[in-house]
Amino acid sequence: MAANHAHRDDNLLEDIQSRLDSLNKSERKVAEAILRDPSAATRYSIAALARAADVSEPTVNRFCRGFSATGFPDFKIRLAQSIATGTPYVGQNVEPDDTVAEFADKIMLSTIASLDKARQSLxxxxxxxxxxxxxxxxxxxxxxxxxxxxxxxxxxxxxxxxxxxxxxxxxxxxxxxxxxxxxxxxxxxxxxxxxxxxxxxxxxxxxxxxxxxxxxxxxxxxxxxxxxxxxxxxxxxxxxxxxxxxxxxxxxxxxxxxxxxxxxxxxxxxxxxxxxxxxxxxxxxxxxxx
Amino acid sequence: MAANHAHRDDNLLEDIQSRLDSLNKSERKVAEAILRDPSAATRYSIAALARAADVSEPTVNRFCRGFSATGFPDFKIRLAQSIATGTPYVGQNVEPDDTVAEFADKIMLSTIASLDKARQSLxxxxxxxxxxxxxxxxxxxxxxxxxxxxxxxxxxxxxxxxxxxxxxxxxxxxxxxxxxxxxxxxxxxxxxxxxxxxxxxxxxxxxxxxxxxxxxxxxxxxxxxxxxxxxxxxxxxxxxxxxxxxxxxxxxxxxxxxxxxxxxxxxxxxxxxxxxxxxxxxxxxxxxxx
DNA sequence: CATTATTTTTATAAAATTACTACATAATGC
DNA sequence: GCATTATGTAGTAATTTTATAAAAATAATG
Structure with a gap:
């Protein structure tokens, strides 16, 4: 059987957001540059991102390591996944003033999530x-x-x-x-x-x-x-x-x-x-x- | 509606699966190596994947271009997104000699996949x-x-x-x-x-x-x-x-x-x-x- | 309060890895 | 056997990483 894809609630983007305050000047610049346009960041090279954040390349690299990536490419992969996972509704409950599109999505996703859970526990x-x-x-x-x-x-x-x-x-x-x-x-x-x-x-x-x-x-x-x-x-x-x-x-x-x-x-x-x-x-x- | 990122239903994995037959010998080897363990493929370098598929590096590169990526790194990013999008191994059908664990997993996954598809099309x-x-x-x-x-x-x-x-x-x-x-x-x-x-x-x-x-x-x-x-x-x-x-x-x-x-x-x-x-x-x- | 030592942060440049291109060779079909 | 397509080799270009040095920040001392 094919090996299982482990990560599900990786949410690197959320991680970056929450750790924003505990970063030093240059690293925060990197974080802000990424958050400004996350999907663009996945297409950047380390040099391009360094330029966008107005820091040097090794700073970007250190930043990536800070988020427990082995390096910049690995970080980009994780970022890409985090964006795609970008279904912010997983685990979120339906609220009284959700639009139809919103609660429909939430119900679908929570159904999918519980099926996946059942899959692992059966x-x-x-x-x-x-x-x-x-x-x-x-x-x-x-x-x-x-x-x-x-x-x-x-x-x-x-x-x-x-x-x-x-x-x-x-x-x-x-x-x-x-x-x-x-x-x-x-x-x-x-x-x-x-x-x-x-x-x-x-x-x-x-x-x-x-x-x-x-x-x-x-x-x-x-x-x-x-x-x-x-x-x-x-x-x-x-x-x-x-x-x-x-x-x-x-x-x-x-x-x-x-x-x-x-x-x-x-x-x-x-x-x-x-x-x-x-x-x-x-x-x-x-x-x-x- | 929460700024949902243009959910382009890229589904590279599905793409690879479906185009499997129209590929030539070496490129199919690459496709199979990726499908064997897609999330591992995102961590490979082009050399590592070439080795895993038992082909040369340019073949891998050509393969990536075939799926309209600008190159191998771009392909990896797209692959990572496709995996995270939560449509895991689709198209794998139940075979007569599957073990219980295998076909149970396949049924669960295909159910999840069709729910996800419905989610996007509703x-x-x-x-x-x-x-x-x-x-x-x-x-x-x-x-x-x-x-x-x-x-x-x-x-x-x-x-x-x-x-x-x-x-x-x-x-x-x-x-x-x-x-x-x-x-x-x-x-x-x-x-x-x-x-x-x-x-x-x-x-x-x-x-x-x-x-x-x-x-x-x-x-x-x-x-x-x-x-x-x-x-x-x-x-x-x-x-x-x-x-x-x-x-x-x-x-x-x-x-x-x-x-x-x-x-x-x-x-x-x-x-x-x-x-x-x-x-x-x-x-x-x-x-x-x- | 100024000055120096120490630590932390950041950048430069070289090394190493990785990906790409051009070309050559092998395989396939007509 | 020639044309076409497919694949690999080797060299080149690019990107990333490491090592190291400079700069900034912080703390300590006179």
Whole structure:
């Protein structure tokens, strides 16, 4: 797997800004020259920047080293990244007087950020285990309540293509009934944001008591996680910000995507033709691509 | 809007990826060496990269010029920006013999990439218009079929909190009935991946004929888009890769998030207390945070 | 308070690294 | 086999870095 790009919140530009006061005369001149037009600075040579700041070249070099760069070229690279990262909204919350463009961008970026976080924290081993369970399943049931109902529905829709009996339920009563009638070989996937919904925990216990495999897509540190056969942990960020939508649904959906893909891959080629057939059968209902 | 730097969607990395086939032997070696570890490439000197790609230095230089850089240093800067822009390894498809960790990562990254693409292409003006329509709505109906059913359901769940009559339907018959009975002041949001589902197009026409506002969250170049009052365009990436899940659902969900947030913001403070009450009322059904 | 010692800051110039150009050779296609 | 394109070699130009010296600032002493 390709090595990961580590830096994310490098923000060199912000760094320069904040350290402006603690710099000496010449170095401040350099800082000011850079801040005056940061993207132009990335195109300058050390000589050009020295001229623009009215200092000598080694001063610029020392300045760069001061910001823990190995030298001027390295500094320029970091500066370029800092500018491109220049999405100042990461981590910023939606404010009541944001313009549409602003809050749309903030929501998009925070969604992206939480997906990236999930990417790093998801345990491939647990994923593998869950995929194995799903392949062996005689029947799969996706349970989600409230905001997770749509995730369960989506999962049903995706797994329906696999020719396995699959259902999804969004009300506790039906879930409890299915759990009560579950057997060895059945898989129940519980999708819950907090993992602290009482009903969900009880349903998980009932299902396990009957020998069913219970998989939780939920907060790993939660009562629900403790009574599952296997858990796919999606750490829930705090739900404090009123205006910020919860991005957990989206992470859950992506986890479903991964599971579905895993099942497809493990099932092998002959199964692929089955998938293609389904795709074909849908074409009749559509306008042609012109 | 905060002085956002002319976000030229340079995406050099994507460029390199896509032009991989049209390169000659040596230049492809360079491209592959860069794609193998792009962030490392930003730290290389031209000599180091030449060695890594097993070609000569001028070849690297020519390669850089081929991507309209003035030279190697300029190329490195652009590469650094492209990496920081947060569109990491795109275009890497899931292969049948990927490990779980590998394909999980690929799916996550491609989802992130398509979200970022959507971020850049979404039209804030259209968003604003749609938000205004939603605020004025007497009733909102979310229609989604097949894979979009879960998105519609999610939207219903979100907008339910706004105290507006809101419904969602996933079967064409019910949708058609609602459309037939629609009135001026009603808003119908049609969610469709391709925008070429015959049923959806007809339903849109019926609803508009009755004076309802029809909003499409769909492919902007589609029959459906043409008969809507307002369109939020989400350009659909090709559905050619068998193993790659469609990320459009996730983009659609995020668009719903943005719309819901927009409605909340425009509704103002007094409305906020209403939202808080709903959140409170949910706590009783949960285990405490210990 | 002036003067000198010490430290810090800054610049000059030389050394080293890095990138580029011109040209030659090899490979490819007609 | 000739024309064209592709690639590499070697030398040159450029840029950056280091070493070192001068200047400025600060502190210390008479």
């Amino acid at each position: 345990d491939p081993k647990a994923l593998g285990t869950v995929i194995d369970y799903l392949i062996q399943a005689k029947q799969i049931n996706f349970f989600g309540m409230g905001g997770s109902a749509s995730v369960a529905l989506d999962a049903q829709h995706k797994f329906f293509r696999f020719n396995i009996p699959v259902t999804s339920y969004d009300d506790a009563l039906m879930q409890r009934m299915v759990a009560a009638g579950a057997q060895v070989g059945d898989v129940i996937v519980l999708i819950s944001y907090t993992g602290r919904t009482k009903e969900a925990v009880e349903i998980a216990k009932v299902a396990r008591a009957n020998g069913a495999t219970v998989i939780g897509i939920t907060n790993p540190e939660s009562p629900l996680a403790e009574c599952c056969t296997a858990v796919l942990g999606v750490t829930a960020p705090e739900d404090t910000e009123v205006y910020m939508p919860m991005s957990s649904r989206i992470i859950h959906l992506t986890v479903i995507d991964i599971l579905a893909t895993g099942v497809t891959l493990k099932r092998g080629k002959d199964f692929l033709s089955h998938l293609k057939k389904i795709k074909e059968s849908l074409k009749a209902t559509r306008y042609p691509l012109e | 039209d804030p003006k259209a968003l604003g218009t749609v938000i205004d329509y939603l605020i004025q709505a007497k009733q909102i109906n979310f229609f989604g079929m097949g894979g979009s059913a879960s998105v519609a359901l999610d939207a219903q769940h979100k907008f339910f909190r706004f105290n507006i009559p809101v419904t969602s339907y996933d079967d064409a018959l019910m949708q058609r009935m609602v459309a037939a009975g629609a009135q001026v002041g009603d808003v119908i949001v049609l969610i469709s991946y391709t925008g070429r589902t015959k049923e959806a197009v007809e339903i849109a026409k019926v609803a508009r004929a009755n004076g309802a506002t029809v909003i499409g969250i769909t492919n902007p170049e589609s029959p459906l888009a043409e008969c809507c009052t307002a369109v939020l365009g989400v350009t659909a990436p090709e559905d050619t890769e068998v193993y790659m899940p469609m990320s459009s659902r996730i983009i659609h969900l995020t668009v719903i998030d943005i719309l819901a947030t927009g409605v909340t913001l425009k509704r103002g403070k007094d409305f906020l207390s209403h939202l808080k009450k709903i959140k409170e009322s949910l706590k009783a059904t949960r285990y405490p945070l210990e």
